Amino acid sequence: MELLGQYNYWVVFFLMMTGFYVVIARGNLVAKIVGLNIFQTSVFLLYISMGKVSGGTAPIVADPGSLYSNPLPHVLILTAIVVGVATTALGLALVVRIKEAYGTVEEDEIYAQDDPPHGSAPALAQGSETATADSAGEARR
Amino acid sequence: MQRDFVLRIIAKLLIPYILLFALYVQFHGDFGPGGGFQAGVIFAAGIILYALVNGFEQAVRLVSPRILPPIAAFGVLLYGGVGVVSMLRGGAFLDYNLLAHDPVHGQHYGILLIELGVGITVASIMLTIFYAFMERNR
Amino acid sequence: MTHLIDIVLLTFLVATAIAIVRLNSLFAVVMLFGIYSLITAGVFIALDAVDVAFTEAAVGAGISTVLMLGTLALVGHRQAPQQHSRALPLTVVVITGVVLLWGTADMPRFGDPEAPVHQHVAPRYIQDSPAEVGVPNMVTSVLASYRGFDTLGETAVVFTAGVAVLVLLGRRRRQHRDPGSSGD
Structure with a gap:
């Protein structure tokens, strides 16, 4: 057990870095939001791991003299999860609007529409088969 | 989706218990695991299951998206209102001790009311968000 | 176990x-x-x-x-298939990860009852909340009573996020059925 004493923290930081990698390496905006959620969940795990007391039990009053885990991290994370889903929904709503304005959710293609290489902007906007080419032009203004 | 009998019948069996369980979690949160946040999410999940199985039109007939934002605002106001009442009774904001003659009873009332406010807000906001995505999908 | x-x-x-x-x-x-x-x-x-x-x-x-x-x-x-090289993000992630893992060496052992996190306000919550609040579930009593302001703020954040989603994905589509008209 001594050797694995920090195993929780190692896993938490591994997951954190996995989420971070997905956010910076993937170009797709939905994948980025999944990455942010993985990162967020790893932070939850970090807090809950710190609140654990060996031999403790859930912080609901039982027999006198019981050893309880720390309730404070539980409270913080409980509210953070619900706020997290609300903000995730906000991010997904933004992704939906970006799709409608640009016709794509790939980061590179969005950049290409914002900063067209060598003045090919009109050709790009008109050449696009998406129904939202007009709004893409509008969004560029 | 409309023709999937197994799914529809299982959902029909499950949904009342999901909603009932949400109420249990809401009002039993003082004694066991649970509380307003969980109850709100479970309640919303029950309605979302109904919407996924029976389609958007049916779900709108059950819970109209138009009434949800006022309900959500009511939840936040209920929470804040408990704080204001405790101020009017001469205490600090959200000091539940003054809500009843006995401080521990006051705490009970305060916790019950603010958990109810949280539950109402969370349930209606989760449903609002879900409806917003559903509406775009049509 | x-x-x-x-x-x-x-x-x-x-x-x-x-x-x-x-x-x-x-x-x-x-x-x-x-x-x-x-x-x-x-x-x-x-x-x-x-x-x-x-x-x-x-x-x-x-x-x-x-x-x-x-x-x-x-x-x-x-x-879309990844076009960029994975070397740069991988380097950043590995360096950050190694620094964080190095940091765990100083952290208290997992489950240690003497860890600093258990020394500050938590003992008070555990010892006094059954008498002061009278609710057996300590998480509820801390959430709703001791940290009531915090929870009010969180509820307001949830509400605000819901309103923001409505603003972004509002029901404007309903009036004009044309799927292409995302402008006014």
């Missing part, structure tokens, strides 16, 4: 995370994220956080996944 369950579940979690990184289909990624959330809820139970596990199971595995699937239905689950 609890530690063993904890270690096994965490290993599952790592495997799921690696699969999420390696898979290319967004549909699979979102479904795996639902599984990931459910395993996280299991870990929370092993770590005594029953209320948190409850919330995570309902929110992460339930509502988050449904919302992500709804988004995929709108934006498509095609993901």
Whole structure:
């Protein structure tokens, strides 16, 4: 057990870095939001791991003299999860609007529409088969 | 989706218990695991299951998206209102001790009311968000 | 025994995370994220956080996944192949990860009752809340009573996020049926 004493923290930081990698390496905006959620969940795990007391039990009053885990991290994370889903929904709503304005959710293609290489902007906007080419032009203004 | 009998019948069996369980979690949160946040999410999940199985039109007939934002605002106001009442009774904001003659009873009332406010807000906001995505999908 | 369950579940979690990184289909990624959330809820139970596990199971595995699937239905689950080199993000991630892992060497051992986090306000919550608040579930009494202001703020954040989603995805579409007219 001594050797694995920090195993929780190692896993938490591994997951954190996995989420971070997905956010910076993937170009797709939905994948980025999944990455942010993985990162967020790893932070939850970090807090809950710190609140654990060996031999403790859930912080609901039982027999006198019981050893309880720390309730404070539980409270913080409980509210953070619900706020997290609300903000995730906000991010997904933004992704939906970006799709409608640009016709794509790939980061590179969005950049290409914002900063067209060598003045090919009109050709790009008109050449696009998406129904939202007009709004893409509008969004560029 | 409309023709999937197994799914529809299982959902029909499950949904009342999901909603009932949400109420249990809401009002039993003082004694066991649970509380307003969980109850709100479970309640919303029950309605979302109904919407996924029976389609958007049916779900709108059950819970109209138009009434949800006022309900959500009511939840936040209920929470804040408990704080204001405790101020009017001469205490600090959200000091539940003054809500009843006995401080521990006051705490009970305060916790019950603010958990109810949280539950109402969370349930209606989760449903609002879900409806917003559903509406775009049509 | 609890530690063993904890270690096994965490290993599952790592495997799921690696699969999420390696898979290319967004549909699979979102479904795996639902599984990931459910395993996280299991870990929370092993770590005594029953209320948190409850919330995570309902929110992460339930509502988050449904919302992500709804988004995929709108934006498509095609993901462009990666064009950039993976060397730079991988380097950044490995360096940051090594620094963080190095930091764990100074952290208190997992489950240590003497850790600083258990010395500040937590003993008071555990000892006095049954008498002061009269609610057996300490998480509820801390959430609703001791940290009532905090929870009011969180509720307001949830409300604001919901209103913001309505502003972004509002029901403007209803009036004019034309699917292409996202402008006015």
